[in-house]
Every structure is written in structure tokens, then in C-alpha cells.
Amino acid sequence: MWRTWRCLTTRERRRVSSLSSGNGTGWWDHVGPAPKDPILGVTEAFLADPNPEKINLGVGAYRDDEGKPLVLQCVRNAESMISGTEFLESLSSSVSLRLVEESAKLAYGEDSDAIKEQRYAGVLALSGTGACRLFAEFQRRFYPKSHIFLSSPTWSNHHNIWRDAQVPERKFRYYDPDSKGLQFATLIDDIKHVFIEKGMFSCMQNAPDRSFFLLHPCAHNPTGVDPSEEQWREISYQLKKKNHFPFFDMAYQGFASGCLDEDAKAIHIFLDDGHLVGCAQSYAKNMGLYGHRVGCLSVLCADAKQAAAIKSQLQQIARAMYGSPPVHGLLLVSTILTDSKLKRLWKTEIKDMAKRITGMRVVLREKLEKLGSAHNWQHITDQVGMFCFSGLAPEHVDQLAKEFHIYMTHDGRISIAGITSNNVDYVANAIHEVTRSGPKS
Amino acid sequence: MASSMLSLASTSPSSSLSLSDNWKVKTKIGGFGNAFVKTKSFGRTTMAVALNVSRFEGITMAPPDPILGVSEAFRADTNDLKLNLGVGAYRTEELQPYVLNVVKKAENLMLERGENKEYLPIEGLAAFNNVTAQLLFGADNPVIQQGKVATVQGLSGTGSLRLAAALIERYFPGAKVLISSPTWGNHKNIFNDARVPWSEYRYYDPKTVGLDFNGMIDDIKAAPEGSFILLHGCAHNPTGIDPTLEQWEKIADVIQEKNHIPFFDVAYQGFASGSLDEDAASVRLFAARGMELLVAQSYSKNLGLYAERIGAINVVCSSSDAAARVKSQLKRIARPMYSNPPVHGARIVANIVGDPALFKEWKDEMELMAGRIKGVRQKLFNSLSAKDKSGKDWSFILKQIGMFSFTGLNKSQSDNMTNKWHVYMTKDGRISLAGLSLAKCEYLADAIIDSYHNVS
Numbered sequence: 001m002w003r004t005w006r007c008l009t010t011r012e013r014r015r016v017s018s019l020s021s022g023n024g025t026g027w028w029d030h031v032g033p034a035p036k037d038p039i040l041g042v043t044e045a046f047l048a049d050p051n052p053e054k055i056n057l058g059v060g061a062y063r064d065d066e067g068k069p070l071v072l073q074c075v076r077n078a079e080s081m082i083s084g085t086e087f088l089e090s091l092s093s094s095v096s097l098r099l100v101e102e103s104a105k106l107a108y109g110e111d112s113d114a115i116k117e118q119r120y121a122g123v124l125a126l127s128g129t130g131a132c133r134l135f136a137e138f139q140r141r142f143y144p145k146s147h148i149f150l151s152s153p154t155w156s157n158h159h160n161i162w163r164d165a166q167v168p169e170r171k172f173r174y175y176d177p178d179s180k181g182l183q184f185a186t187l188i189d190d191i192k193h194v195f196i197e198k199g200m201f202s203c204m205q206n207a208p209d210r211s212f213f214l215l216h217p218c219a220h221n222p223t224g225v226d227p228s229e230e231q232w233r234e235i236s237y238q239l240k241k242k243n244h245f246p247f248f249d250m251a252y253q254g255f256a257s258g259c260l261d262e263d264a265k266a267i268h269i270f271l272d273d274g275h276l277v278g279c280a281q282s283y284a285k286n287m288g289l290y291g292h293r294v295g296c297l298s299v300l301c302a303d304a305k306q307a308a309a310i311k312s313q314l315q316q317i318a319r320a321m322y323g324s325p326p327v328h329g330l331l332l333v334s335t336i337l338t339d340s341k342l343k344r345l346w347k348t349e350i351k352d353m354a355k356r357i358t359g360m361r362v363v364l365r366e367k368l369e370k371l372g373s374a375h376n377w378q379h380i381t382d383q384v385g386m387f388c389f390s391g392l393a394p395e396h397v398d399q400l401a402k403e404f405h406i407y408m409t410h411d412g413r414i415s416i417a418g419i420t421s422n423n424v425d426y427v428a429n430a431i432h433e434v435t436r437s438g439p440k441s
Numbered sequence: 442m443a444s445s446m447l448s449l450a451s452t453s454p455s456s457s458l459s460l461s462d463n464w465k466v467k468t469k470i471g472g473f474g475n476a477f478v479k480t481k482s483f484g485r486t487t488m489a490v491a492l493n494v495s496r497f498e499g500i501t502m503a504p505p506d507p508i509l510g511v512s513e514a515f516r517a518d519t520n521d522l523k524l525n526l527g528v529g530a531y532r533t534e535e536l537q538p539y540v541l542n543v544v545k546k547a548e549n550l551m552l553e554r555g556e557n558k559e560y561l562p563i564e565g566l567a568a569f570n571n572v573t574a575q576l577l578f579g580a581d582n583p584v585i586q587q588g589k590v591a592t593v594q595g596l597s598g599t600g601s602l603r604l605a606a607a608l609i610e611r612y613f614p615g616a617k618v619l620i621s622s623p624t625w626g627n628h629k630n631i632f633n634d635a636r637v638p639w640s641e642y643r644y645y646d647p648k649t650v651g652l653d654f655n656g657m658i659d660d661i662k663a664a665p666e667g668s669f670i671l672l673h674g675c676a677h678n679p680t681g682i683d684p685t686l687e688q689w690e691k692i693a694d695v696i697q698e699k700n701h702i703p704f705f706d707v708a709y710q711g712f713a714s715g716s717l718d719e720d721a722a723s724v725r726l727f728a729a730r731g732m733e734l735l736v737a738q739s740y741s742k743n744l745g746l747y748a749e750r751i752g753a754i755n756v757v758c759s760s761s762d763a764a765a766r767v768k769s770q771l772k773r774i775a776r777p778m779y780s781n782p783p784v785h786g787a788r789i790v791a792n793i794v795g796d797p798a799l800f801k802e803w804k805d806e807m808e809l810m811a812g813r814i815k816g817v818r819q820k821l822f823n824s825l826s827a828k829d830k831s832g833k834d835w836s837f838i839l840k841q842i843g844m845f846s847f848t849g850l851n852k853s854q855s856d857n858m859t860n861k862w863h864v865y866m867t868k869d870g871r872i873s874l875a876g877l878s879l880a881k882c883e884y885l886a887d888a889i890i891d892s893y894h895n896v897s
Binding site for chain 1: 596
């Protein structure tokens with residue numbers, strides 16, 4: 001078994017060190033192999049599979065109806081426009097400021113007062129992950145005793161991000177596996193209290209006021225289950241009563257309803273209630289800029305002075321981590337958001353992507369029902385965004401990979417974006433096969 | 442403070458809030474902007490909602506970056522004679538930024554191919570990882586042939602250093618990193634944020650404006666066994682002072698003796714001598730001894746890819762099995778930091794280094810850039826020697842290597858450079874020769890001589 005350095009006795013450490021004496025080897029003996037990432041590891045397994053029928057329904061990356069990665073036309077246009085521009089040492093600060101502002105408008109609304117009054121601290125970040133990590137580090141630095149409350153379940157990397165930033169996590173209940181929907185009453189309860197299981201005993205404790213809650217404003221990952229507008233209002237109210245800090249991770253704006261503004265509705269509700277929220281945004285999916293790592297972190301503030309202070313702190317954290325985000329992606333986003341024709345084109349393309357996914361949901365459900373599946377597949381069309389939390393058990397997931405070469409994450413999350421007119425029959429058949437003999441749901 | 446609002450919110454959750462409670466609430470909060478009370482009805486209870494109450498009230502402005510401040514001041518200066526020697530970025534003789542021709546070619550190729558923008562694997566672009574390790578160690582180096590190098594693409598030098606720092610913190614908790622005195626300012630920030638303790642080893646000798654070699658050796662010897670020694674592979678930043686090959690051998694001796702682990706920061710491969718291979722000599726010397734080591738690389742300067750954030754962390758291990766395990770752990774560190782690295786810069790480097798014609802062209806451009814800096818050094822030295830009648834030895838200008846030169850000027854002298862001569866540099870006496878043209882050497886020589894002799 002591999003153990004960390006701190007687990008070794010002094011004698012063992014000396015022995016490990018002495019292995020290195022003379023020729024400096026053996027330093028890394030105590031370093032064990034890391035487990036594969038539950039999401040990105042699926043892609044690795046998929047790539048390693050030689051079967052021509054294989055399908056990757058793991059990572060949340062959009063595919064067109066031919067199953068191919070899609071580079072948006074607005075992006076191709078932007079790329080031609082910026083080609084040859086001599087941007088070197090950094091993005092010019094005016095371009096950078098403008099891009100932050102356009103991002104903030106997407107989140108908080110075109111007419112947001114906070115933006116007009118410069119009452120927000122915004123920094124460009126390495127996509128959604130980078131934005132979350134910056135915030136987690138910031139949270140640790142200025143609220144060292146705080147926790148982060150994560151929905152149960154949430155994107156697996158959220159756990160890693162706050163853990164590596166050394167912010168302990170707590171859960172709030174979210175997904176109801178029986179209804180395959182939202183367990184709203186318990187969610188509200190968890191905002192008011194926190195449910196702690198200690199071995200045989202469970203107890204209710206007050207969630208300490210001024211806790212940090214991570215919310216998905218639209219297209220919840222991995223469940224696809226979003227609160228209704230009324231439910232968001234209640235959540236906002238309860239969080240305000242307890243003076244909790246709402247942090248939004250918005251990675252799929254546009255993918256829930258097809259409309260950017262509609263998908264930011266939850267955030268607007270919170271703003272109306274006077275919350276000063278934080279928000280991580282990603283352009284990976286809705287602009288198809290996955291590999292360019294472009295995102296934004298913003299924090300609403302009391303006034304412009306505080307905004308400047310917070311921004312300076314966030315930049316300082318970024319400087320010791322990676323410096324600044326890569327310019328190529330930033331230029332693409334900036335070009336698209338500041339050119340009205342390109343921005344219009346972008347919005348159309350988002351609608352098309354969302355429409356294709358919604359269409360595939362309908363087809364998949366119909367096919368399963370036509371096959372005579374005894375299970376209830378309503379959640380396929382109820383859930384929104386890129387993913388379907390299928391309810392498939394780990395055994396099913398394994399069987400789908402082994403026998404049918406269909407890959408998904410072990411929690412049964414399927415990326416509908418990976419389903420096409422060509423493969424939907426195959427996928428439906430496979431799911432029907434593996435679930436045939438299971439208990440009715 | 443916002444306490445009046447907070448006390449309202451912290452009443453027990455089961456109590457409902459009445460209208461009368463709302464009226465008791467104060468409306469002015471701490472003097473921060475406008476705070477006013479809005480009531481909202483949710484059917485059952487009404488509650489006063491405080492606007493503009495931030496929980497980050499006490500956060501102060503972070504100190505400005507010392508180097509950026511120089512550029513800002515330079516921009517604000519209206520004098521025609523002004524010279525920016527603060528910037529650590531290459532400039533042409535016309536003092537313009539320079540996009541390498543090979544980079545333009547590579548980008549055009551990429552544009553023509555219309556490649557997709559899918560996520561890279563967590564460890565980065567495989568083609569890039571291969572060529573970057575080869576560039577550093579030499580393609581036929583046994584450590585590469587035997588699969589002993591764990592290479593992970595990082596966000597330039599900074600990001601790669603941070604990955605390594607996180608690895609050290611996790612697997613060698615309590616182990617110290619020794620950094621040179623002085624060193625690049627951001628080194629300390631990176632290790633501080635990664636919670637890795639550090640201390641300094643003597644390096645710069647102000648008396649000789651050269652290397653305090655004995656001090657360096659003594660301090661490395663004195664460090665607790667199993668420390669990480671941060672070394673600049675070539676073109677030391679900020680001093681420009683590099684050990685000779687003979688000195689590198691002795692440094693390797695003492696590191697092995699004390700069971701330390703060498704940790705190279707290679708941000709200027711190619712900029713020291715003009716030859717990519719020659720500049721990797723120190724790293725290769727250590728690898729040839731069978732030592733395990735860490736190397737962070739950056740393509741910011743040598744390919745001019747500053748803003749694309751492309752670099753790598755390499756860990757040379759004693760076995761390919763160890764390398765595989767270390768690589769997997771580096772991935773585990775990267776995933777919660779940024780998930781996977783950016784694709785554009787990686788493709789540019791892979792295209793250039795992977796194509797013999799483009800690679801040759803790069804090597805030629807590298808020689809030109811390094812050559813321009815060497816030329817400027819020579820002219821500056823000539824001007825100083827000709828103009829300064831005091832007999833002071835200015836040869837350190839020629840001996841120092843890379844983009845930077847430590848002039849030996851102290852803070853007030855550096856201030857004089859700026860205030861009287863409009864020459865912008867950092868307060869530690871560092872000038873960036875990359876920002877100097879042949880045409881300005883005489884002027885700079887005058888400024889230096891005046892500051893050195895007439896200001897204390």
C-alpha cells in the first residue's frame with residue numbers, strides 16, 4: 001500500500017532518503033497511483049476501446065447529429081477576425097475589462113444596477129473550474145472557518161476543488177432518486193438546518209449562519225433537475241433569512257431553455273432579493289471553447305471601492321497559480337460578445353444545440369417506451385440541460401461499457417449531447433437490454 | 442456595520458417576522474453606499490431584505506505588483522528620452538514587441554486545418570508533452586528513452602511551478618524549498634500559496650556583482666536533508682549571473698551529498714547562449730548523474746507566447762513506474778485547479794518543435810534574439826568603459842547572461858535613473874536588456890555612470 005510521507009516513521013523516512021544517497025533515486029516510492037478522474041477517466045476508457053460501435057456519453061461536450069465535435073460558426077468567424085492580430089504579453093486591459101463586463105451582464109442582466117455602478121469584482125478565469133477554484137481559495141483566505149455546502153449530488157470536481165482549497169464541505173439534499181426530481185422540502189430544511197449522520201445516530205444542527213452554498217442556476221449537473229421559479233424564490237428567501245452566501249456555478253447557460261436570459265433567471269431572483277452573490281461562468285460548453293479554458297469569476301459588492309479591493313485579491317491569488325488566462329480564447333469570446341452580428345449568431349447557435357438535445361431526449365424516451373420497457377422513463381424528458389440522470393445502477397453502467405461499448409459516468413449520468421439520430425436506436429436497445437430484468441421504477 | 446440587518450436574519454428560523462419588526466430596523470448601514478430596506482411578501486411572512494450588505498467589507502486592497510507598476514509609470518511619462526527597462530519581454534531594435542515568424546506560420550497552419558476545440562486530457566497535449574521533454578533533455582537522453590520522465594503541460598512557468606509546489610506539499614509535507622537570494626518575485630508567492638515553507642541561499646554578491654559561490658554552497662549544505670533546491674537552469678532572473686559548468690558540478694555534488702532534490706526553473710532556454718541545447722546543459726548535467734529532479738519550463742519568452750500560458754512540469758524519476766505514478770498525482774492536482782490546460786499554445790509549440798523546417802527556423806530566430814541582446818550588452822559595456830573615467834570594472838555586463846542585468850545600483854540610484862534620466866527599471870537595480878536598443882546605449886551609459894557616482 002502506498003502511504004504518504006507523514007505516515008512513515010523517522011527510521012523509514014531515513015531509509016527512503018538513504019535510497020537516494022549517492023545517486024539521488026527513490027524519492028517517489030511513497031507516491032501511489034492516483035485513481036482515474038470519474039468523468040475524464042471515462043473518456044480515457046472510451047479512447048482505449050477499439051470497437052467501432054463505441055459511444056461516449058461521459059463528458060459533457062456537445063456533439064452534432066453526426067456525433068462530431070462542433071466548432072460554432074461564430075467562433076470560426078471570430079477566429080478569422082483575430083488572426084494576425086499581434087497580441088503578445090497580455091490582453092490589453094481595456095479588452096479585458098470589457099470582457100469581464102460582458103460576462104457579468106450575461107449573469108446579472110444587461111440592465112443590472114450592480115454593473116452600472118461597478119459594484120462587482122470580476123476576473124477572467126480558467127473556465128468554470130478555474131473560476132470555482134479562485135473563489136474557493138478566496139473563501140478560505142477571508143473566511144478560514146467557513147464550509148461550502150454542496151448539493152447532493154453535484155459535479156464531482158466540486159468536491160476536489162474545495163478540498164484542495166482546504167475548505168471543508170457539507171451537503172444539502174437535492175436529488176430524490178425515487179421521483180428522479182427535486183426533494184424540495186428537505187432542501188429547504190437543510191438550508192435551515194444541517195443533517196449530520198454520525199454512525200448510528202443522526203442529528204439536526206443549525207446550518208451556521210453565513211455559510212456558503214453552491215447552487216447550479218440552470219441545467220444542474222449531474223441530475224438535470226432544476227428548481228422551478230417559485231422554488232427558487234423560496235430558496236432565495238431562506239438563504240437570505242440565514243444570511244448564507246449564494247455562490248452560483250453557471251456552466252450551462254443557454255442549454256437549459258435555449259435562451260441565455262431565461263437560464264440566468266435564478267440569479268436575477270437572488271439579486272432582486274438583495275443577495276450579493278458570487279458567480280462562476282464558463283464558455284466551454286455554450287461557446288464550444290472547451291480546450292481554450294475561458295471563464296469568469298465575479299463577486300457582487302457593497303460599492304465600487306470594495307469591488308476594487310476584492311478584484312485585487314482575486315488577481316493576486318491567480319498570479320501565484322497560473323498568472324493569467326490564455327489570450328487566444330479570451331480574444332475569441334471578447335470578439336463574439338462585442339460584435340452584435342456575432343453575438344446574434346451565437347445566440348442562434350445555442351438555441352440550435354439546445355433544441356437538438358431536447359429533441360434527442362424525446363426520441364430516446366419514445367424508443368425505450370416502444371421497446372416495451374417496464375420502467376418509467378419520464379425523467380429523460382423532464383430533466384434539462386446536457387445530462388440525464390438515468391437511474392442506471394453501477395452494474396448497468398459496467399454492462400453497457402463491456403457489452404455495448406457505451407460509456408457514461410458510474411453514477412448513471414448520460415450526456416444526451418452525445419446521442420445522435422444514428423446511434424439513438426443502439427443506445428435505447430442497449431439500455432433496455434441491461435434494465436430488462438431489474439426492479440420496476 | 443450591518444449588524445442590525447444581521448440580527449434580524451439570525452432570529453430563530455421558526456419565528457415569523459412581523460411588519461412591526463421591519464419598522465424597527467435601521468436603514469443606514471456603516472456608511473457603505475446606499476443601503477435601503479425593501480419588503481417582499483411570500484404569502485405568509487414579510488421580511489425586510491437588506492440590500493448592499495457585503496460580507497467582504499473588511500477586505501483591503503492587495504499590494505500592487507512591483508513590476509507592473511514600472512510599466513504604468515513609464516506609460517505616464519511624457520518625456521521623449523524615456524526608456525523602459527523594467528519589462529521582461531523581448532523587444533526589437535525598434536523597441537517593438539515581436540511575434541516570431543514561426544509562431545505566425547504555425548497559427549496559420551492551425552487556422553487552415555480548422556482543428557476542433559475539444560478538451561485536452563488533464564496532462565495536456567501528448568504531442569506537446571513529448572516534444573517539450575525532448576527539447577529539455579535531448580531526444581536520445583536515456584531518461585526519455587526509458588520513460589522515466591513524468592511530463593505534464595502547465596500554465597507557463599508559473600502554473601508548472603505551482604503544480605510542482607502542490608506535489609511537494611502533498612508528498613513531502615514540511616520539506617523546505619531553498620530559493621536564491623534574490624530570485625524572481627513570484628517564486629515566493631507560489632510557494633506561500635501552496636503552503637510550502639521556503640528559505641534563501643546566498644547567491645548574488647554585491648561586492649563583485651557576481652556569484653557568491655561559497656555562500657551558495659554553504660547554505661545548500663546547511664539546509665535540512667531532503668530539501669528542494671530551486672535553481673535557474675540558465676539566465677538567472679533577476680541577476681543574469683549563472684554558475685559555470687564547473688560550478689554546476691560542485692552544486693550537484695553538494696546536493697547529492699545532502700540528499701536534496703534539485704528543482705530547476707527553465708524560463709529562458711535559448712535566451713542565454715542563443716542555443717537551445719547549450720542552455721539545457723545544467724539540467725542535463727544533473728540528469729546524467731542519475732539524479733531525480735524537477736524541471737519547470739516556460740515558452741513565454743523563447744517563443745514569445747507570453748499570453749498563451751504554455752509550459753510544462755517535468756519530474757525525472759528513478760523508474761518508469763514511479764514516473765507514471767507521479768504523473769497521475771500531478772493530474773490529480775491539476776483537475777481541481779483548472780481541469781485541463783489550454784490547447785492553443787500547446788498546439789503552436791507542438792507544431793513548431795515537431796516540424797523540422799519550423800524547428801530550424803525557430804532556432805535561427807532564437808539566435809537572432811539572443812544575439813541582439815548580446816550585441817546590446819557589448820555596446821553598453823563599450824559605452825560605459827569609454828565614458829567612465831573612474832576605472833570601475835563594468836565587465837559584469839558582459840559576463841551576465843540572458844535578458845536581465847543586475848547593475849549593482851541601489852534603490853536611490855535606481856530612483857535617480859528614473860527621476861532624472863527617465864530610465865525605468867526595478868528598484869533592485871535590475872535592467873532588462875531585452876528593452877534596450879543599440880541606439881540608446883550611450884544614453885543609458887551616461888545615466889548609469891551619473892547614478893553610480895553622483896548618488897549614494
